[in-house]
Amino acid sequence: MNLKRLVLIFTAAIFLLVPNWAFAGVSIQVKPGLNGLYKNHKPVQLNIAVYNDGPAVKDALLRVVADRDKARSSSSRAVYQRVIDLLPKGRIETFIIIPGELAADQPEVQLIAGGRMLDSAVVQGMAVKEDYVVVSVGEKPLANGLPYWLENSFGYNTIKYLPPADLPRNPIALAAADVIIIDKERAPQIQPEQAKAIRQWVALGGNLILSGGAGAAEGEPFAIISPVLVTGNTSLGGNWNGMRTESIPIPLADGKFVRGKSY
Amino acid sequence: MLLVNKYENSYRALDLPSNWLYYSPAFSPNGRMVAFVRQDKDKKNNQQIVIVPAKWLTASKDNLSFEVDPVVTNNHNFEITNLSWSPDGSKLAYSTIDHYGAEKVWIVEKGNNPHSQMVAKGINPTWSPDGSRMIIQRSGILYMLDVKSGKEIKLGQGEQPVWCSSGYIAFVSTRQQEKVLTFMPDGSPQFTVHRLVGEIRSVYAGKNGDLLWNSKKDNWLASSTMLASPGGRSTHKEMEWLRQLELQGVREPRILMLDEVDRCHNPVLLGDENTLYYIHQGDIYASLMQVKVKEQLFGKGEK
Incomplete structure (x- = not known):
């Protein structure tokens, strides 16, 4: 018996000897879009976390099954899938991008290994059809009049607060948002990969509002796309020729106009 | 009443005499007659079932007196609803609900001296394709009834059954749905909605229902197929x-209990056209939906 044959037999034995308990502690969690919010006519990133309490599992298959009911099972061939390795007693995060229409039909994400389904989870979340989706990274922009200004400017909109840590690292995952507002105090918590995804999303047509000049000073992540290079802070008081009734000064970013057009 | 053209996806409101209110229209199997419930606008407790030629509905109101003898007259405080023609067009099944909520299914034979006969407790009767059995709904459960003997068997949970000529039964199944709208950063639910959803399912019962009558199905819903x-x-x-x-700054988990039903209902399954029609009732609209369905083989085997 040569070495090659030995290796083959050994591999087969491993498959046969993996006991049921080896898969006992595997579970998956699925978060579509931006913490659940997505658009049903755009690609949706399913953020999938896999928890494994047992030994390592190699070549497990994650797949999105279009319909759980047998009525349409012939069309439920898994088109969206990926192979993952599960760490022993560990947690991994991965993603699969699917069409928003499919996500809105609440498909099932299944994890399969050794011919058995280890766990499954139905894709939930909120599908937004035509409304503007405004994502606020930070609480402050939501507390002032900005949402109402947005409603007047863009019509009815859906607003979602997102902590900086939950910002995706992939511009496609940001497709659910029409407008992203970044709070100045939260901007330093945005990681370089997240900032890059936002810049790419802007290049693809996204509307970015840098509240108080968030991240737009020299060397900061949005300085290279911001029309104004922020150089400092100022405030604006007065009643603006009757446009304001309050007299409390508003803090503003001060800076130099560096690109784009001003009207 | 609205008349819908299923080929052109258009509809129009029928120009009917305005001294009546109209409910529960049902075309006869050959499409020539229409039965419906009408109620005198001025008399609260006066509902009638009338049968008129279908072409009357599209005639001008001026030429239309609707002076026809009712097949059923109800002078009590009953609500008449759910008209269903027998496959040969000779009988009409319907249900009544009295002011105590008691539901009864009746059959009336067409003819010169129509006489209604109560056949069971329940609502939403639908005939088997051979006319020997019916399915009725009682307290959210479907039963199959042998019309001649009056015997019945329990099928399982469901509402608004429709037994189509191809032998399939379509019905509405309502269930509680929990939907997570948004998630916490750790993946646990943040804002969740609980609501009732109605979906349309189907089972094959054959032309006379023997398939279900002779089998003990305790997994009724599991053996059905979702259509919509x-x-x-x-x-x-x-x-x-x-x-x-979001605007109030609420970040901790919350649950919204919705008492309205987001549902598909009132199915009509046309076996010869392989088409399902149903109403989709959302929160601010209702739509008439048309879906093409097809029969498919799922597996082969000895048994």
């Missing part, structure tokens, strides 16, 4: 709730 479902699309109410929570 409202899906996971968000309603206006859910979106407005989410928006308010």
Whole structure:
């Protein structure tokens, strides 16, 4: 018996000897879009976390099954899938991008290994059809009049607060948002990969509002796309020729106009 | 009443005498007659079942007196509903609901001296394709009834059954749905909605229902097939709730209990056309939906 044959037999034995308990502690969690919010006519990133309490599992298959009911099972061939390795007693995060229409039909994400389904989870979340989706990274922009200004400017909109840590690292995952507002105090918590995804999303047509000049000073992540290079802070008081009734000064970013057009 | 053209996806309101209110229209199997319930606008407790030629519905109101003898007259405080023609067009089944909520299914034979006979407790009768059996609904459960003997068997949970000529039964199944709208950073639910959803399912019963009559099915819903479902699309109410929570700065988990039903209902399954029609009732609209269905083999085997 040569070495090659030995290796083959050994591999087969491993498959046969993996006991049921080896898969006992595997579970998956699925978060579509931006913490659940997505658009049903755009690609949706399913953020999938896999928890494994047992030994390592190699070549497990994650797949999105279009319909759980047998009525349409012939069309439920898994088109969206990926192979993952599960760490022993560990947690991994991965993603699969699917069409928003499919996500809105609440498909099932299944994890399969050794011919058995280890766990499954139905894709939930909120599908937004035509409304503007405004994502606020930070609480402050939501507390002032900005949402109402947005409603007047863009019509009815859906607003979602997102902590900086939950910002995706992939511009496609940001497709659910029409407008992203970044709070100045939260901007330093945005990681370089997240900032890059936002810049790419802007290049693809996204509307970015840098509240108080968030991240737009020299060397900061949005300085290279911001029309104004922020150089400092100022405030604006007065009643603006009757446009304001309050007299409390508003803090503003001060800076130099560096690109784009001003009207 | 609206008359819908299924080929052109258009509809028009029928120009009927305005001294009546109209409910529960049902075309006869050959399409030539229409039975419906009408109620005198001025008399509260006066409902009638009348049968008129279908072409009358599209005639001008001026030429239309609707002076026809009712097949059934109800002078009590009953609500008449759910008219269903027998396959040969000789009988009409219907249900009544009295002011105590008691539901009864009746059969009336067409003819010169129509006489109604109560056949069972329940509502929403539908005939088997051979006319020997019916399916009725009682307290959210479907039963199959042998018309001649009056014997019945329990099928399982369901509403608004329709037994189509090809032998399939379509019905509405309502269930409680929990939908997570948004998630916490750790993946646990943040804002969740509980609501009732109605989906349309089907089972094959054959022309006389023997397949179900002779089998002991305790897994009724599991053996059925889903034909239509409202899906996971968000309603206006859910979106407005989410928006308010976001603006108020609520970050901890919350649950919204919706008492309305987002549902598909009133199915009509046309076996010869392989088409399902149903109403999709959302929170601010209702739509008549048309779906092409097809029969498919799922597996082969000895048994």
